[in-house]
Amino acid sequence: MFGFYLIIAFSIGILTFLNRNKMVRIVLLVLFLIVQTSITIYAYCHLNEDNTRFFKFDALGVIFLCVLTILSFTTVYHSYIYLRHRNDSSRSQSIYFTSLIILIMVMTCAYLASHLGVLWVFIELTTLSVAVLIYHERTPLALEATWKYVFICSVGITITFIGIILLSIALGETEAVNFSFKAISGQLSLINASWLKTIFLFMIVGFCTKMGLFPMHTAAIDAHTVAPPPISAFISTTLMNVGFIAIFRTYTMFSHTTILHWMNMVLFLCGIISVIVSAAYLLKVNHLKRMSAYSSIEHMGLAAIGIASGGIGYFAAIFHMVLHAFVKASVFYQIEQFHRNFRTYLINETGNYFNRNLPGAMVFLLILISITAMPPSGIFVTEFWIFKALFTSSHFFILVIVLLFLSIAIYSLAKNFLHILFNQTQGLLPAIEKPKASETLSQFFLLALVFYLGINPPAAMINLLNEAVANLPK
Amino acid sequence: MTNILLIAFVISLIYIGIANRLSTYINILAVQGIILFGVSFIELIQINTVNFIFILFETIVFKTIAIPVFLNYVIKKNHIVREAQPFLPDFLSVVIITCIVLGSFILSNVITGVSVRKIFFLAAVSALLSGLFIIITRKKVVTHIMGYLIMENGVFILSLSAGNKMPMLVNTGITLDIFVSVLVLGVFVNRIGNTFEEMSVDNLTNLKD
Numbered sequence: 001m002f003g004f005y006l007i008i009a010f011s012i013g014i015l016t017f018l019n020r021n022k023m024v025r026i027v028l029l030v031l032f033l034i035v036q037t038s039i040t041i042y043a044y045c046h047l048n049e050d051n052t053r054f055f056k057f058d059a060l061g062v063i064f065l066c067v068l069t070i071l072s073f074t075t076v077y078h079s080y081i082y083l084r085h086r087n088d089s090s091r092s093q094s095i096y097f098t099s100l101i102i103l104i105m106v107m108t109c110a111y112l113a114s115h116l117g118v119l120w121v122f123i124e125l126t127t128l129s130v131a132v133l134i135y136h137e138r139t140p141l142a143l144e145a146t147w148k149y150v151f152i153c154s155v156g157i158t159i160t161f162i163g164i165i166l167l168s169i170a171l172g173e174t175e176a177v178n179f180s181f182k183a184i185s186g187q188l189s190l191i192n193a194s195w196l197k198t199i200f201l202f203m204i205v206g207f208c209t210k211m212g213l214f215p216m217h218t219a220a221i222d223a224h225t226v227a228p229p230p231i232s233a234f235i236s237t238t239l240m241n242v243g244f245i246a247i248f249r250t251y252t253m254f255s256h257t258t259i260l261h262w263m264n265m266v267l268f269l270c271g272i273i274s275v276i277v278s279a280a281y282l283l284k285v286n287h288l289k290r291m292s293a294y295s296s297i298e299h300m301g302l303a304a305i306g307i308a309s310g311g312i313g314y315f316a317a318i319f320h321m322v323l324h325a326f327v328k329a330s331v332f333y334q335i336e337q338f339h340r341n342f343r344t345y346l347i348n349e350t351g352n353y354f355n356r357n358l359p360g361a362m363v364f365l366l367i368l369i370s371i372t373a374m375p376p377s378g379i380f381v382t383e384f385w386i387f388k389a390l391f392t393s394s395h396f397f398i399l400v401i402v403l404l405f406l407s408i409a410i411y412s413l414a415k416n417f418l419h420i421l422f423n424q425t426q427g428l429l430p431a432i433e434k435p436k437a438s439e440t441l442s443q444f445f446l447l448a449l450v451f452y453l454g455i456n457p458p459a460a461m462i463n464l465l466n467e468a469v470a471n472l473p474k
Numbered sequence: 475m476t477n478i479l480l481i482a483f484v485i486s487l488i489y490i491g492i493a494n495r496l497s498t499y500i501n502i503l504a505v506q507g508i509i510l511f512g513v514s515f516i517e518l519i520q521i522n523t524v525n526f527i528f529i530l531f532e533t534i535v536f537k538t539i540a541i542p543v544f545l546n547y548v549i550k551k552n553h554i555v556r557e558a559q560p561f562l563p564d565f566l567s568v569v570i571i572t573c574i575v576l577g578s579f580i581l582s583n584v585i586t587g588v589s590v591r592k593i594f595f596l597a598a599v600s601a602l603l604s605g606l607f608i609i610i611t612r613k614k615v616v617t618h619i620m621g622y623l624i625m626e627n628g629v630f631i632l633s634l635s636a637g638n639k640m641p642m643l644v645n646t647g648i649t650l651d652i653f654v655s656v657l658v659l660g661v662f663v664n665r666i667g668n669t670f671e672e673m674s675v676d677n678l679t680n681l682k683d
Contacts, residue, residue, distance in 0.1 A: 140680075141680055141681065144677075144678045144681055145681055147615070148678065148681070165629070169635060
């Protein structure tokens with residue numbers, strides 16, 4: 001079944017590339033979304049059944065696959081709006097949607113990969129397909145951002161490959177030629193600790209490029225600045241989930257060895273420095289998209305801290321990633337509409353959004369509530385669990401530092417969002433077009449999902465989350 | 475024989491430290507390709523034929539011929555100044571690369587528990603770190619790619635020491651790396667050359683806070 005999905009999705013991608021007709025393109029996109037939905041439903045119904053050698057529908061993969069499928073609907077819709085307003089040529093629209101389809105397909109494969117080498121290959125492919133999308137506007141600035149993104153990601157993925165080779169050298173003595181996560185974790189107890197630590201470090205540093213954690217967090221920031229906003233929504237949500245899933249699987253694989261405590265320390269370090277760095281940059285940032293990008297890094301840091309603190313933290317970290325994906329995606333969809341109103345992303349040149357576009361302003365207000373983890377939002381629940389995990393594992397000092405820098409981040413986010421909403425500066429440029437309320441519907445839907453999942457998470461989702469963390473030490 | 479080749483490889487890394495002209499860098503990359511061809515020929519002769527031919531093809535055709543020719547083409551087409559323009563004086567570069575080699579020598583003697591062959595480990599780690607060093611200290615975008623290619627060579631050597639056991643993994647890694655390094659990096663270098671007058675990283679500083 002999964003093989004069929006790959007073949008169908010790939011051929012839809014090729015047809016989109018060849019096609020120049022507007023109506024046919026829409027039909028192909030709808031067809032692809034139907035295929036994507038059906039593979040998601042199929043994966044959920046066939047949980048934990050081994051289909052192929054390299055892919056497995058396990059709980060962790062299926063959770064993020066559902067998030068990807070929901071967001072691919074909204075992203076395709078907003079990409080369509082974005083391209084319609086830009087009046088791009090039919091050819092560049094074809095290239096855009098082809099890369100988008102390939103990107104969604106490759107991310108699906110990365111989520112479901114049960115083989116370390118296959119996971120690595122698909123992570124590399126996400127870099128290539130997203131590079132085309134970042135470069136969509138063809139400006140010198142877009143070129144600079146794409147170059148930096150491709151280069152840093154290539155170096156990062158090379159570092160991961162070194163980790164994988166070191167692992168294969170170490171496993172060579174134990175005759176484990178099969179490189180699936182399950183087979184590896186059974187063999188790891190035979191390898192000595194210092195060698196394991198080296199392998200873990202190399203692999204984590206490489207995967208951090210995708211997740212946006214501290215040592216390699218710079219990769220995505222510049223890409224966010226110039227990428228089309230619907231693509232920024234993808235880079236900062238589903239693509240970061242790819243990095244998270246890679247780190248989580250690696251962590252699970254190593255979690256039954258003697259280096260568990262040391263791994264936690266490494267993740268604490270990555271997480272805390274990510275939170276500190278993002279808080280520091282949020283204080284001075286003046287570009288709306290960069291601000292959202294730094295806010296993503298802060299949330300990634302929290303997720304890493306969640307994994308490191310163990311216990312309920314594992315559960316909370318996955319849940320946090322899911323909710324963060326919905327919130328951050330709606331931020332970028334709304335930013336696209338915002339940019340058409342003001343023709344700029346710079347915060348200090350904008351203001352008074354409440355009068356200009358009431359539904360959009362409501363979206364920003366709800367986003368502010370969600371992203372700063374105020375009570376009705378689901379992120380409040382997950383952050384509370386992460387802090388609870390920190391508390392029960394008696395990391396009080398880390399808790400204090402994280403809370404301190406988190407409040408700085410909340411202050412900066414609130415300051416900037418409230419400036420956009422209520423600032424009464426005179427002399428703003430007049431709005432070029434009348435904002436459409438219908439374009440905010442998807443954002444309201446995603447935010448409602450965040451509130452709903454926080455207050456009343458469905459039992460099916462809780463079961464999936466529990467199953468995803470079942471292999472980890474209690 | 476392998477030892478001699480790998481020592482020659484490490485010496486070529488030190489030579490890069492004092493190389494001044496971009497064409498010297500390209501020649502060194504070609505020489506490294508030949509060395510890797512020799513090493514993989516000796517090391518992998520007992521693995522199955524298809525893989526063996528693929529790896530040899532990769533080293534001799536891509537690393538030794540295609541990439542140097544391609545880089546030469548890029549430099550000619552974009553009228554790049556032939557100097558490498560390092561941020562550091564040559565002497566310091568040589569000293570630092572020597573320190574890197576020394577450090578990897580100590581590291582390869584310190585690790586225990588896993589029977590990785592020391593000379594492979596030494597050559598691989600020094601190539602990785604020297605590649606990163608070249609990326610950091612040179613001014614041009616082309617030299618960044620050369621640094622990346624040197625890192626790739628390091629990864630290749632490391633994978634050779636595990637090559638008997640994991641031929642499939644090595645092949646996928648190598649194929650994808652070639653794909654990235656030639657196609658994407660090449661395409662973007664050409665674009666950068668067309669967009670900016672001079673291919674220097676000084677042009678790539680507009681994105682910041």
